[in-house]
Amino acid sequence: MIFDVLAEPARRRILDLLLEGPQPVGELTARTGLTQPGTSKHLRVLREAGLVTVRQDAQRRWYELVPEPLAELDAWLTPYRRLWTAHLDALERVLDETAGDTPGSFSVGA
The missing domain is CATH 1.10.10.10 (Winged helix-like DNA-binding domain superfamily/Winged helix DNA-binding domain)
Known part of the structure; x- marks a missing residue:
């Protein structure tokens, strides 16, 4: 609901x-x-x-x-956060590697 x-x-x-x-x-x-x-x-x-x-x-x-129902929703979402965290960590690594290739610039598809 x-x-x-x-x-x-x-x-x-x-x-x-x-x-x-x-x-x-x-x-x-x-x-x-x-x-x-x-x-x-x-x-x-x-x-x-x-x-x-x-x-x-x-x-x-x-x-x-009334925050309590939102806390229940947050508790339900907690196990799913590890999926988001893993994807965000992977994205951060890719961005760090890309930034290291060409200091000061970022290009997509180059």
């Missing part, structure tokens, strides 16, 4: 903004460029997935990030 929720770029953008701290829906709407109903729809999905909480303060609704 969390993958379906995070697959939507607008929801990821909202979570990125909430990293800065709790924000009212109006601020999130302005910063994402979405309509207010569109922002509210995405916030509802994020809330149902347990990724955000909401609190009412007079006429404003403030949304806040």
Whole structure:
């Protein structure tokens, strides 16, 4: 379920903004460029997935990030990181070797 929720770029953008701290829906709407109903729809999905909480303060609704579900996702991804690390290490070695061939220049396909 969390993958379906995070697959939507607008929801990821909202979570990125909430990293800065709790924000009212109006601020999130302005910063994402979405309509207010569109922002509210995405916030509802994020809330149902347990990724955000909401609190009412007079006429404003403030949304806040809940990090625990993301920690669970991170734990699930941990075994896969070794695959990425191996590929990045290999790329780094190739780039180091290429840079050593011609100091100060890099060419592709030469």
